[in-house]
Amino acid sequence: MTNYDAIVIGAGHNGLITSSYLAKAGKKVLVVDARSEAGGCASTQAFTNGFHISDCAQWVHQLDDKIVQELSLEMHGLRLGKAKRTIALQASGDHLTLDGDSLSGAEISAADKRAYKAFRSQMRAFGKLMLKLYRTRAPKMVDADWGDRMTLLSLGLGLKMMGRKNMQDMMRLVLINIYDVMNEHFEHDGLKAAVALDAITGTNMGPRSPNTVFTYIHRMVGEALGNRGVSQVMGGMGSLGGALLSSAKTQGVEVRLGEAVTRIIKTHDRVTGVELSSGDVVEATAVVSSADPTTTYRDLLGYRHIEAGQARRVEQYRTRSGTGKLHLALSGLPSFTGVSAEDHSQRLIIAPSMDAMETGLNPIKYRELTSQHVFDISISSIEDPTLAPAGQHVLTALVHYVPYKLKTGWDSDEGAREQLLESLLEQLEAYAPGIRDLIVASEVRVPEDFEASHGMTGGNWHHGELSIDQSLMMRPFPGSTQYTGSVEGLYLCGAGSHPGGSLMGLAGKNAAEEMLKQGVLS
Amino acid sequence: MSAAERKTMLLTTPFHSRVEQNCELNDWGAWQGYTTPNSYFDVELEYFAIRSTAGVLDLSPMNKYRISGPDAEAFLNRLVTRDVSKIGVNRVGYAVWCNDAGELMDDGTIFHLAENDYRLCSYMRADEWLEWNALGFDVTINNESDDIAALAIQGPVSCTILTLIGCEGLNELKPFGIARFDFEGVEMMVSRTGFTGDLGYEVWIDPSKAEALWDQLFGKGRDYLIKPIGSHALHMARIEAGFLQAKVDFVPAEIAVRPGRTRTPLEIGLDWQVDFNKPLFNGRAALLKQKEEGLRYRFVLLDVEGNKPAEHSFILKNGKQIGIVTSAAWCPTVKSNLAFAQVEMPHGAVGDEFVAEIYYQRELQWTRLMAPCKVIDGPLFNPSRKRQTPAPAH
Amino acid sequence: MNKYDAIVIGAGHNGLTNAAYLAKAGLKVAVLERNPHIGGATVSRELYEGWYYSNCSYVSSLLRPEITRDLELPRHGLQVVPFGGGATFMQNGDHFGNYSDYARKYREISRHSKRDANAYERYKADTSRQTRLIRPFLLKTPPDPTSLKLRDLKDLVEFAKPFINMDEEGLLDTIKFWTTSVGDYLNEYFETDVIKAQHAGSGIIGTALGVYSPGTAYVLLHHYMGDVDGNVGAWGFARGGMGAIANALSKSLQSFGGEIICDANVDRIIVKGGRTKGVSLKNGDEYFADIVVSNLDPKRTLLDITDERDLPKDVVQKAKNFKIRGSSGKLNIALDGLPMFDGLDPKNPLMAGDLHFSDSLERMERAYDDWKAGTWSKDPYLDMMIPSLTDPTMAPPGKHMMSVFVQYAPPKVEGREWTDEDKDGFEKSVIDQISKYSPNFRDLILHCETRTPREIEAEVGLTEGNIFQGELTFDQLLFNRPFPGYAQYRMPIKGMYMCSSGTHPGGGVMAAPGANAAREILCDLKRPNTVPGSYADD
Incomplete structure (x- = not known):
């Protein structure tokens, strides 16, 4: 007796998107999430009296416009803020502004301006090509069926259409590091670092790590999807979750929040349902997990229910992260030196140079604290005053590099968190003197915390490192690709499946489309 | 030579002093890092000892893994293709195992020693594969290869000789059964198993008693024409008996280099070992697919x-x-x-x-x-x- | 009189190989060498009386056996003797012995971890699968994937075939191998630090990458794909030092009527009407030929000895962007006797192999962090050998010659040129490390030649002292080496070619670039090919 066509584990953006598309096609869908709010990483949290913060993701920069349209998210209350400029803070106070293809400030040379335009235009072309691959399941190459062959053909054709020069560049660039490419194109250290930051966000890599051009192109897909730089979500990131929830409900999706899936139930040789924290057992034709692959296989299904080689694949799947967060409730608007009052609402980044980033990365390889961090700052209460009491502000910052685990442990007697907070504030103060005096409340969140609060193994924002060998047709790992889990009846729709995370929604959408195409629910 | 360097030499088994005495041909080979005789005195005559009196083979280098814990049976059932629950306590079963692709990795025997307690004997080393397999199971795996001395006593008078050294009532032991006896104050385990296709037993004992065991066997067995046998004689017997050997009759999956060289159990005459009624074992999905698509x-x-x-x-x-x-x-x-x-x-x-x-x-x-x-x-x-x-x- | 059919610039092993094949095809060939001696980075030099230093490259495995045999190098005096493995000394006084005898190595791994010994079987099979893929392409010109020429398409299909012959998982595993870091790759097999460290060395030697840099698993392959007498992965010494290779090649070249002119420092490639016409030397001499082959690295070839005005702009840019990164240095030491190491019998064959002192990935990565910060490693990764234990011609009886390859050493120290004090500091960090494990080492030193990237560049002309003449990252491999569009040895100027390690399949004393370039030149001249094809792997 099957109750549902599909049970979706996790009401994060991908889980909700999968649900909505399945429900739209007339399927009976249940979504379950341990958290009491929908949205997963797109969440807003009450911080301290009257302050609200986006406690996990803070920017939207890759959300697929098509999904926004098809799920009528605006009708369901999604309001994105204005596209933001990136202001790369320089120690000299002579800052650099990146706005789309144009650069200004910081004595930037005409050559750099030209080069930046050309660089962006080429990366956009690569992003566009990549989007072909992102909008569908990643094709198998040996066991390719007709659909896969068509994708490969269209990709090959797209590659040819770019012209010989672009094709040659792509062959060279796709596995190279952003460090070299920056040095090839630009003179200004701050500019190089500002671009490199986009390549390393959410990874545990430094600009010198080969592979970081690939991650940058991944980010550029955001522009091909209709995003112009980063923007904030009005009402906090949780509003995106709210809109997705509302849309899903309208499609007839049943949603159970505050109830965890404790295990995926396998009957004989196929997955037949889930058990909830309440003890309820719910059955369905398919179980679709938007949890990361490690959580799905190791914790929910259990290694004993899959073949050992597959268990080995899961164990070897890399989920390291180097991204933490700083949250500050401020009694007034901080003043970053050299930034106009109005510009404080933009995206402020602190990344002095690529070498400084690389130095910042080193200690985390040995699970130690670094003293040189990279900041990606949002003072969201300026554009959206509802997030803080009148005249007061919230500042959130993505902070690199913060190790997942410390050799000594995050909660040891050494006071590692306090040490980290102190170090971050000290660095921040160099750019925003007096900010310390404004602090009403503060919090640092380390990767381990995100693992605990948002269920992401390793605290990895992409549900698994976005390296070539864990991307595209290899995502998350062989034996579990194309959204099909390694046990019959199990499907994956989270950021751990192609094309990965960053609030894109494509993994969720592709998964639903793939399941419908294969007719697994009928 | 330092102690560390010494450990990289070919090792000797607990029976070595006796084996060396008897190895009249001084014809040695290597087996699992141990020096073992290819033949002792005459391959032909050693072979005939197996078939007409009793031949004794030093089995000590064999890989032996102790698998115990509440999930031991479930663990083994996911590992091998056959249904392990059918191997009762004090029984032994032949088993083969595959990787996820259904390619044969190795074969061996599973000894069900007690509730939740098994020994797996394998031809290939399997430490790493067993470790990966243990993920998600409440099971302890211990490589006890060096902790147990073992002899195979094979041939028509094997039972008689073992009875003489104290294995009272051994003749009642069924094929693939396990019995335990006291030997000079320690437990001696005897299983009615072997690699010769004949009446025969394998004896498992603490290494400290190895030499005493050998002496007793050859003392009491002298009149019954007991002989030591080397690996060449065993090779003849195992072919006659129709037994496969890894690395000879199939390439173990994880060490195969060239595409297409591996075989599935279905392709190597071991389909009787594959129990598709089990909901899960390594390679099940691939083997089902192969069964459908053809070998x-x-x-x-x-x-x-x-x-x-x-x-x-x-x-x-x-x-x-x-x-x-x-x-x-x-x-x-x-x-x-x-x-x-x-x-x-x-x-x-x-x-x-x-x-x-x-x-x-x-x-x-x-x-x-x-x-x-x-x-x-x-x-x-x-x-x-x-x-x-x-x-x-x- | 100074008129030839072809001029090859640089008498390194690739230049000599290239010239030998051109001469064999009947061309009148001259090789011009800047130094008074030939060999480039494959030399043996007596820098201390009675001791011969292979003072650049020091071991051989990748030298293509097809070339060795075809050019009759053994007849011309080359003898390559394999050595017996190597060892990593540990901080706890133990060591890991990387015995070349498989069974013995297996037992040695078992001594550290039975599980890892078992995993090593899987590791060996998986890496062998990869070497089998790459080996057939070493003596081939890489196809151009952007080209629609019949030959390129045909070659591309041939290149793709073994990949397609794998199953889906095999193919994905291959992509993983080619893109992942050696550290991550080894973590998938081993649990023991010293075993990982021992195997990771081959993933970083010669590159400016750390064990955790993606792409270093491929570098591992680069060190595994050679062979000595068919033993894939084995390494050996050239008897008499690496100069024996250059000497044998030069004799082979001369047997075909080729000429070698030393002390001939090329200043410019002469180009007229879009065609090469010859070269002019720094001393004003000129040599003329319609074919000019450069065995210098791509940067020197295109940026130093070619007039920028003769080149398309994009090629100049590509040459500028070509990554040659100095990452290593070397110490060559004359020893009064044999250094002793705790726990290792001096008679143990490991002593004659490659010895290391980095017993964890973390120590190796920290050594790389120093390089990133622009200094030499304070706790360097060493690849140390005592060739005189295998080859008695390298040092007087009872004495020994030690070769210490050191990683990492930056091309510049914190942005400035190396100074003599820097060099002393670098030398000290190496000597100190070895002394920690060998109590009598320091007292045995009679002479030490310390070579930082500065010295290597000055003497051999390897830009930044990079031993591979260009990083071995995927953006500079196969059809990307040295850069896309120019991987088939032809340069944009008619009659100009490159044959250095900066071209496919790269460095490591393979002689394959030289041979491959010769094949292309003969093809353009519509002459019969003299270059042998690959032996088929079984």
Whole structure:
């Protein structure tokens, strides 16, 4: 007796998107999430009296416009803020502004301006090509069926259409590091670092790590999807979750929040349902997990229910992260030196140079604290005053590099968190003197915390490192690709499946489309 | 030489002092990092000891893994293709295991020692694979290869001799059964198992008692013509008995380098080992798929005309090569020329006739022999004493 | 009189190989060498009386056996003797012995971890699968994937075939191998630090990457794909030092009537009407030929000895962007006797192999962090050998010659040129490390030649002292080496070619670039090919 066509584990953006598309096609869908709010990483949290913060993701920069349209998210209350400029803070106070293809400030040379335009235009072309691959399941190459062959053909054709020069560049660039490419194109250290930051966000890599051009192109897909730089979500990131929830409900999706899936139930040789924290057992034709692959296989299904080689694949799947967060409730608007009052609402980044980033990365390889961090700052209460009491502000910052685990442990007697907070504030103060005096409340969140609060193994924002060998047709790992889990009846729709995370929604959408195409629910 | 360097030499087994004394030919080989005799005094006579009196093989280098804990049975059931729950306590079962692709990795025996307590004996080392397999199971795996000394005593008088050294009532032990006896104050485990296809036993004991065990066996067994046997004699017996050997009759999956060289159990005559009723075991999905889509190869036993062993021969059908021989020997007891071969499907049904292209050398001259051969239904050597309980006296 | 059919610039092993094949095809060939001696980075030099230093490259495995045999190098005096493995000394006084005898190595791994010994079987199979893929392409010109020429398409299909012959998982595993870091790759097999460290060395030697840099697993392959007498992965010494290779090649070249002119420092490639016409030397001499082959690295070839005005702009840019990164240095030491190491019998064959002192990935990565920061490693990764234990011609009886390859050493120290004090500091960090494990080492030193990237560049002309003449990252491999569009040895100027390690298949004393370039030149001249094809792997 099957109750549902599909049970979706996790009401994060991908889980909700999968649900909505399945429900739209007339399927009976249940979504379950341990958290009491929908949205997963797109969440807003009450911080301290009257302050609200986006406690996990803070920017939207890759959300697929098509999904926004098809799920009528605006009708369901999604309001994105204005596209933001990136202001790369320089120690000299002579800052650099990146706005789309144009650069200004910081004595930037005409050559750099030209080069930046050309660089962006080429990366956009690569992003566009990549989007072909992102909008569908990643094709198998040996066991390719007709659909896969068509994708490969269209990709090959797209590659040819770019012209010989672009094709040659792509062959060279796709596995190279952003460090070299920056040095090839630009003179200004701050500019190089500002671009490199986009390549390393959410990874545990430094600009010198080969592979970081690939991650940058991944980010550029955001522009091909209709995003112009980063923007904030009005009402906090949780509003995106709210809109997705509302849309899903309208499609007839049943949603159970505050109830965890404790295990995926396998009957004989196929997955037949889930058990909830309440003890309820719910059955369905398919179980679709938007949890990361490690959580799905190791914790929910259990290694004993899959073949050992597959268990080995899961164990070897890399989920390291180097991204933490700083949250500050401020009694007034901080003043970053050299930034106009109005510009404080933009995206402020602190990344002095690529070498400084690389130095910042080193200690985390040995699970130690670094003293040189990279900041990606949002003072969201300026554009959206509802997030803080009148005249007061919230500042959130993505902070690199913060190790997942410390050799000594995050909660040891050494006071590692306090040490980290102190170090971050000290660095921040160099750019925003007096900010310390404004602090009403503060919090640092380390990767381990995100693992605990948002269920992401390793605290990895992409549900698994976005390296070539864990991307595209290899995502998350062989034996579990194309959204099909390694046990019959199990499907994956989270950021751990192609094309990965960053609030894109494509993994969720592709998964639903793939399941419908294969007719697994009928 | 430092202690560390010494450990990289070929190691010796707990029986080494006795083995060395008896190894009259001084013909040594290496087995799992241990120095072991290829033959002791005469391969032919050693072989006949197995078939007409009793042959003793030092089994100590065999890989032995202790698997215990509440999930031991579940763990093994996911590991191997057969249903382990059918191996009762104090029973032994033959088993094979595959990787996820259904490719054969190794074969071995599972000893069900007690509730939730098993020993797995394997031809290949399996430490790493067992460790990966243990993920998600409440089970402890301990490589006890060096902690247990073992001898195989095989042949028609094996039971009699073992009874003489204190294994009272051993004749009542059924094939694949386990019994325990006291030997000089320590436990001696005896299983009615072996690699010769004959009546025979394997004896498992603490290494400190190894030499005493050997002395007792050869003392009490002298009148029954007990003989030590080396790996060459065992090789003849195992072919006669139709037993496969990893690295000889199939390439273990995880060390295969060239594409297409691995085989599934279905392709190597081990389909009887695969229990698809089990909901999960490594390789199940792939094997089901192969069963549906068809096999590439078939394992066959061939009775080859003439008396030239068909080692390394090509198998031809109408002049075209359709297979290769992996093991072959003239089998002295059944007086027949046996070969194990892998042939391409759809060839290889019982009764199919092929030609074996045999090359052999006599006084520097190579001769090519086209020997007709025929697929037979099972090993020719299959004596009733192997199965009888109580075991016959001689 | 100064008129030739072809001029090859640089008498390194690739230049000599290239010239030998051109001469064999009947061309009148001259090789011009800047130094008074030939060999480039494959030399043996007596820098201390009675001791011969292979003072650049020091071991051989990748030298293509097809070339060795075809050019009759053994007849011309080359003898390559394999050595017996190597060892990593550990901080706890133990060591890991990397015995070349498989069974012995297996037991040695078992001594550290039975599980890892078992995993090593899987590791060996998996890496062998990869070497089998790459080996057939070493003596081939890489196809151009952007080209629609019939030959390129045909070659591309041939290149793709073994990949397609794998199953889906095998292919994905291959992509993983080619893109992942050696550290991550080894973590998938081993649990023991010293075993990982021992195997990771081959993933970083010669590159400016750390063990955790993606792409270093491929570098591992680069060190595994050679062979000595068919033993894939084995390494050996050239008897008499690496100069024996250059000497044998030069004799082979001369047997075909080729000429070698030393002390001939090329200043410019002469180009007229879009065609090469010859070269002019720094001393004003000129040599003329319609074919000019450069065995210098791509940067020197295109940026130093070619007039920028003769080149398309994009090629100049590509040459500028070509990554040659100095990452290593070397110490060559004359020893009064054999250094002793705790726990290792001096008779142990490991002593004659490659010895290391980095017993964890973390120590190796920290050594790389120093390089990133622009200094030499304070706790460097060493690849140390005592060739005189294998080859008695390298040092007087009872004495020994030690070769210490050191990683990492930056091309510049914190942005400035190396100074003599820097060099002393670098030397000290190496000597100190070895002394920690060998109590009598320091007292045995009679002479030490310390080579930082500065010295290597000055003497051999390897830009930044990079031993591979260009990083071995995927953006500079196969059809990307040295850069896309120019991987088939032809330069944009008619008659100009490159044959250095900066071209496919890269460095490591393979002689394959030289041979491959010769094949292309002969093809353009419509002459019969003299270059042998690959032996098929079984």
